[in-house]
Amino acid sequence: MPRIFSGKVILYLIILVALDMSLRPMIRLWDAGPIFIYLMIPYAVFQWERSRALTLAAFIGVFRDLTGTHPLGLETIVLVLFTFLFDLLAQKVERNFNFIRVAGTFLFVFCVLTVLAVAACFFGGDAAFGYPAGVVFVTAFYTGCLAPLFFNLTARWFHDRLPLKQYELFG
DSSP states (O other): OOOTTSHHHHHHHHHHHHHHHHTGGGGOBTTBOOOHHHHHHHHHHHHSOHHHHHHHHHHHHHHHHHHSSSOTTHHHHHHHHHHHHHHHHHTTSOSSOHHHHHHHHHHHHHHHHHHHHHHHHHHOSTTTTOOOHHHHHHHHHHHHHTHHHHHHHHHHHHTOOOOOOOOOSOO
C-alpha cells in the first residue's frame, strides 16, 4: 500500500487526468463518458485503509475544484463525504466480487454526480442547470463498467493485494 503523496501515486493520477482530458471526449455516449479519476477513489476504498482513501478523495477533489466549473471546495466536500459513506458500506460487503466493484463504483459516481448536479442548480455558474439525469446515469454506468479492468490494472501498478478479513469462529 503506497503513500498517497508518493511519486507512484501522483504519476498514476496524472495518467488518469490525461485519460480524462484526451480519451474521454472520444469515447462518449450521449454526452456521457467515464470519469477515470473517479475510479481511483473506489479502488482506494476497496484496497486501502479509510484514512488513505479519504486523503486521496480530498486530493482529487481539490484538483477537480481547481480545474472545474463548480464553486471552490464543493467537489472536495462531496467526494470526501461520499468516500466516507462508501467506505462504511464497503466494510459490510465482500470485496472480491466484480459485481460488487461495478455496483459500488456505479453507486459512488452516481451519488457524487447527482449531488454536484443539484448543487450546480443552486449555485449557478457555467453549469446552471447541472447535468441532465440521463447523463448522470450513463456516466455512472459507464464508469462502473470499467471498474473491474481498472481495478486489475491498478492493483498490478501498485502491487496491491486485497486485505484479508478475519472472521470470528466463536462468539
